[in-house]
Every structure is written in structure tokens, then in C-alpha cells.
Amino acid sequence: xxxxxxxxxxxxxxxxxxxxxxxxxxxxxxxxxxxxxxxxxxxxxxxxxxxxxxxxxxxxxxxxxxxxxxxxxxxxxxxxxxxxxxxxxxxxxxxxxxxxxxxxxxxxxxxxxxxxxxxxxxxxxxxxxxxxxxxxxxxxxxxxxxxxxxxxxxxxxxxxxxxxxxxxxxxxxxxxxxxxxxxxxxxxxxxxxxxxxxxxxxxxxxxxxxxxxxxxxxxxxxxxxxxxxxxxxxxxxxxxxxxxxxxxxxxxxxxxxxxxxxxxxxxxxxxxxxxxxxxxxxxxxxxxxxxxxxxxxxxxxxxxxxxxxxxxx
Amino acid sequence: xxxxxxxxxxxxxxxxxxxxxxxxxxxxxxxxxxxxxxxxxxxxxxxxxxxxxxxxxxxxxxxxxxxxxxxxxxxxxxxxxxxxxxxxxxxxxxxxxxxxxxxxxxxxxxxxxxxxxxxxxxxxxxxxxxxxxx
Numbered sequence: 001x002x003x004x005x006x007x008x009x010x011x012x013x014x015x016x017x018x019x020x021x022x023x024x025x026x027x028x029x030x031x032x033x034x035x036x037x038x039x040x041x042x043x044x045x046x047x048x049x050x051x052x053x054x055x056x057x058x059x060x061x062x063x064x065x066x067x068x069x070x071x072x073x074x075x076x077x078x079x080x081x082x083x084x085x086x087x088x089x090x091x092x093x094x095x096x097x098x099x100x101x102x103x104x105x106x107x108x109x110x111x112x113x114x115x116x117x118x119x120x121x122x123x124x125x126x127x128x129x130x131x132x133x134x135x136x137x138x139x140x141x142x143x144x145x146x147x148x149x150x151x152x153x154x155x156x157x158x159x160x161x162x163x164x165x166x167x168x169x170x171x172x173x174x175x176x177x178x179x180x181x182x183x184x185x186x187x188x189x190x191x192x193x194x195x196x197x198x199x200x201x202x203x204x205x206x207x208x209x210x211x212x213x214x215x216x217x218x219x220x221x222x223x224x225x226x227x228x229x230x231x232x233x234x235x236x237x238x239x240x241x242x243x244x245x246x247x248x249x250x251x252x253x254x255x256x257x258x259x260x261x262x263x264x265x266x267x268x269x270x271x272x273x274x275x276x277x278x279x280x281x282x283x284x285x286x287x288x289x290x291x292x293x294x295x296x297x298x299x300x301x302x303x304x305x306x307x308x309x310x311x312x313x
Numbered sequence: 314x315x316x317x318x319x320x321x322x323x324x325x326x327x328x329x330x331x332x333x334x335x336x337x338x339x340x341x342x343x344x345x346x347x348x349x350x351x352x353x354x355x356x357x358x359x360x361x362x363x364x365x366x367x368x369x370x371x372x373x374x375x376x377x378x379x380x381x382x383x384x385x386x387x388x389x390x391x392x393x394x395x396x397x398x399x400x401x402x403x404x405x406x407x408x409x410x411x412x413x414x415x416x417x418x419x420x421x422x423x424x425x426x427x428x429x430x431x432x433x434x435x436x437x438x439x440x441x442x443x444x445x446x447x
Contacts, residue, residue, distance in 0.1 A: 013395065016368040024316045087317055088342035094363060095352040101359045108366055112317070112347045 004035040007134055012107065015134050019109050022126040030271075033126055036133035041256075043075070043132040043139045044243050047153035049119060049179065050163030052145025055189040057096035058226040059163060059235075060142045064100055066236045067138050073105040075131030078142040079120050082112040089113075093142060107131065119143035119150030125263065128156060146179055154182035155262055158255065159242045161185045161235070164203065166195035180206065183219050184242050187235055191223035217245050276310045318346045318443045320371040323360045324353045325388065326378040333405065333428075334375040340432035341373075344440070357387040365395055370443050373435075376406040386420045401442050405430065 003021070006014035018036075022029045046063070048056050057078065064074040078093035091110035100106045109131075113121045120143055121127075131139045143153050154160045162183035180186070180203075188199050203221045220238050224231030246252040277285070288306075291297035322338045324331055331353050338348045349367050351360070364372050372392075374385060385404055392400055404416065405426040413425035424438055 013365055013397075016366055020316075020319075020368045082347075083342065086343050087345045089317075089347045090338055090342050091347060091349045092352075094349060098352070098359070101362060108363075110347075110349050110367055 004032055007036070007130070008039060010135070012104075015107060015130065016109070018130050019127055022130055023111065023114075023121070023123045025123065025270075027274075029126070030267075033129060036130060039133040039135075040129045041132065043128075043136055044159070044239075045128055045132070045139045045141065045157045046239055047141045047143065047157030047160040048163065049143040049146045049150065049153050049160065049182075050189075051147065051165070051168065054145075054163040054165050055224075055226045056142045056145075056163060057093040059161075059187065059189060059224065059232075060093075060140050061097040061100060062226050062229050062232045063236055063239075064097070064106060064138075064140060065229075066232050068100075068103060068105055070236075072137040073135065074107075075134065075136035075139045076100075076106065076108040076142070077111055077124060077127050077131070077139070078108065079111045079113055079124060079144050081144045082114050084115070087114075107134070107136065113144055116152075117150070118152030119146045120152050120156060125156050125266075148178040151179060151182045155259065158246060158252070159184045159239045161187055161239065163187045163189050164199060165190045166193045166199045168199070184217065185235065185238050186219050186221045187231070188221065188223045189226050191231070192225050196223060217242065217249075217251075272307070272310070276306050279310055279313060280306060318371065318439065319349065319367060319369040320346050320373055320439070321349045321351065321360070321364045321367055321369045322373045322375070323351045323355045323363070324375050325355050325357060325360060325384040326376055326380045327354060328376075328378040329353050330377055331375070333377075334373075337373060337375070337405065337432060337435060340436055341439070344436040346439070357384055357391055360388055361391040361395060361397070364392070364400060365397065369400065371401045371403065371439055374402065374404045374406075376404065376408070379407070381406060381408050381416070382412055385416055385422060389420045389422065401439070403435070403439070405435075 003014055003018055007018050018032060021032055048060050050056050060076060064076060067074050080089055080091045080093060082089045089112035091112060093110055094108060097108055111121050111124060111127060116122050124141065128139050128141065141153060141157060143150060160182050162179055164186065166188065186203050188196055200221050200223060207218060222231060222235050222238060224235060288302045292299050292302060320341050322334050324334055338350050341348045351363050401423050403424045404422050408425050416422040416425055426435060
């Protein structure tokens with residue numbers, strides 16, 4: 001396929017168009033991803049998540065600049081929420097990334113969540129694969145402004161950075177299930193503000209309560225003032241150490257297996273649905289829906305009926 | 314397949330007033346479009362680079378500084394240089410009728426809006442022009 005070839009040769013327009021294609025989905029997208037698959041698996045995928053206004057974009061930009069100075073290329077995916085009412089979105093993460101403009105070693109793509117609630121979009125995993133295949137050494141993924149439950153990034157990234165800001169909650173917030181559990185690195189950003197030390201202490205206490213295996217990774221709690229570039233070097237170094245840890249402990253293979261299993265499951269769901277829809281005329285589909293509404297057929301039986309037909313086809 | 318219209322909103326030049334650009338961004342969002350907002354003081358290079366990476370259908374340029382006859386033709390030139398002939402470019406700001414005519418006829422800006430333009434009009438124009446894209 002021409003698009004895959006152009007992308008692999010470093011054509012940035014082809015890369016941009018490939019990202020649009022995987023975001024739109026469908027059979028063309030799957031053919032492209034199939035062609036790129038053999039070229040994936042080289043990038044260090046780093047997720048950055050945290051509450052709105054915590055400084056995700058600024059930290060991502062600062063980390064990218066740091067890795068560029070170290071001679072590594074960086075692809076960035078920045079996700080912002082889609083309106084549940086109009087399907088529209090304002091994607092504003094580039095505003096904080098202006099300093100990276102003009103660098104051919106950086107590629108930034110904004111992505112709308114398009115109805116997904118886990119903090120990233122349905123196609124974010126595919127977009128990561130595209131940037132990985134395009135040869136970027138690091139792929140940074142910035143999630144939507146996250147609350148407590150947007151944890152999907154952990155399944156898509158090798159290393160997940162969770163950003164907290166001073167004064168955002170008591171020590172019970174810190175032991176609640178959810179976003180803090182997925183952190184491989186915890187960063188207290190805006191550390192020049194009052195209460196930063198207390199937040200660091202609470203997070204460390206939270207971590208010390210955890211029952212961890214002896215060879216396990218204890219997430220470091222680091223501080224930063226991302227707008228001034230303070231603390232960035234230590235964060236980048238910790239992210240790199242985490243990747244080394246994953247490789248040496250064998251966890252890397254484990255995570256890759258989880259990722260692969262999850263991908264396979266998602267793709268199977270999507271493809272199965274698409275094939276069944278292609279096989280069943282709209283009139284018949286509508287008739288089944290009408291029967292479910294009338295309570296003469298239950299949706300589980302209807303789904304089984306359709307699947308049986310597709311499988312015997 | 315059905316996908317939302319993607320629009321880049323940028324402010325070329327040195328003026329820092331982006332209220333108008335934000336009003337437009339919000340209106341396009343409410344019309345179901347994905348709006349990439351890049352902020353103020355963008356050079357033509359930065360605008361075209363962002364448009365390329367984001368693979369947008371439309372670029373909306375807001376310019377109040379008076380430098381539109383330098384900056385807007387430069388944006389169009391860079392777009393052509395990158396083979397991005399299919400990107401619809403609209404401009405808004407304080408632009409005289411004569412300048413607007415030249416920008417449209419000689420440089421390929423699709424439409425120019427003055428301070429009194431309604432957001433509905435702009436939304437409708439973009440929707441109609443993007444309907445025919447693949």
C-alpha cells in the first residue's frame with residue numbers, strides 16, 4: 001500500500017493521513033495497520049495523565065524537548081474530550097507545545113476522545129502503532145483531563161506518569177482505587193506552590209502502605225515546575241529506568257502479552273460486529289430491534305442468532 | 314466513512330487579541346467539528362506545520378494586526394509547497410474589501426469575514442464546502 005510505504009520512508013503528510021485513517025476506522029485502516037505491524041514494537045510508549053489543569057501538556061512538551069536534546073525523536077498524541085452533545089471538540093494541547101514547532105524530529109497529533117470514557121480515544125492504540133512504525137523513539141500520549149477512573153492509558157503505555165498538584169485532596173484520596181494505582185511515576189507538578197511537600201508526603205505514605213513484591217517497582221514521587229523546566233531531567237531519567245526495569249524483570253513481555261490480548265479482543269469485537277452487519281440487511285436488523293423493543297425477543301438471543309448465522313456462512 | 318470536519322484555528326502575526334478566534338472555535342465545536350486551537354502569534358510556518366500534522370480539512374485564520382497581505386499569502390504559498398491544495402482556508406479580521414478581493418482572487422483564500430460576520434454564516438460555509446470531500 002502506498003500510504004504505508006510513504007509513511008515508512010518518513011513522509012510526514014502520509015503519516016498525518018495514516019493517523020486520520022486509523023482514527024476513522026474501517027477496513028482500509030485495518031489493511032494499513034496490518035502492513036505497518038511488523039515495523040512496530042520499537043518505541044518507548046509513555047502515558048501522561050492527571051486532572052485538567054495539572055500541567056500535562058506543559059510536562060509533555062518539556063519531556064519532548066528533553067529527549068530531543070538527547071537526540072531521540074518524539075511522537076506526541078494529545079487527547080481532549082469530545083462533546084457528548086454535538087460530537088464537536090476543542091483540541092487545545094498544542095498551545096503549550098509551541099516550542100517544539102519547526103523540529104522535524106517531533107510530530108504532534110491532537111485527538112478527540114470521540115465518546116470513549118477511559119481517558120483516551122478508541123483509536124489511540126492504533127495511532128500509537130502508526131507513530132511507532134514511523135520510527136519515533138518515544139511516543140508520548142497525553143490523556144484527557146482525568147478524574148479518578150480514567151485508567152485506560154495504563155494498558156496502552158509502557159510507562160504511565162500520573163501528575164498531581166498540591167492541595168488536591170486528603171490522604172484518603174491517595175489510597176482510593178483508580179488513577180493512582182496505574183502510576184509508574186508520580187509527579188507533583190507546580191511544586192513551587194504551598195502544600196507541595198505535604199502532597200509528596202501523602203503520596204509516599206500511600207505507596208508505603210502497598211503490599212509489593214520484593215523485586216517490584218516502587219513508583220518514585222518526583223516534583224516539577226514544568227513551566228520552568230524544573231525536575232524534567234529526573235522525570236525523564238525515571239521513565240527510562242522504568243523501561244529498563246520492565247525489560248530486566250521480564251515484566252515487559254508480560255505487558256506486551258496483556259497488550260496483545262487486549263488488542264486482539266477489541267479487534268475481534270469490532271470485526272465480528274462489522275461482518276455481521278455486512279451480512280444482515282438493514283430491514284432484518286431493524287426487525288430484530290423492533291422485536292426486542294416489543295419484548296418478543298431478548299437481545300442475547302438476537303445476538304446469538306446473528307452470530308450463529310455469520311459463523312455458518 | 315463519516316468523520317467530523319477538522320479545523321485549525323490560528324492567529325498569525327503579533328496581535329494578542331484572540332477573543333474573536335475563541336468565539337469562532339466555540340461555534341465550530343458546537344456545530345460538531347473538531348477544532349484544533351493553536352493560540353496567538355503563530356508564524357505561517359507554524360500554522361502550515363500544524364495543519365499538516367493534524368491533517369485538517371479547514372484552516373481559519375484570525376488576523377487583526379494589519380499584516381494580512383504579507384502573512385496570508387505566505388500561508389497559502391507554504392500550503393501549495395506541501396501539496397495541501399485541498400485545504401479550505403478562511404480568514405477573519407479587519408481586512409478591507411479591496412484586500413479581501415485580492416486575497417480571494419489571487420491567493421486562493423476561500424472567504425474573508427469582517428467583524429460583523431455571524432458565526433452561523435461561517436459554520437454554514439464550512440459545512441457546505443466540506444460536504445463534497447471524501
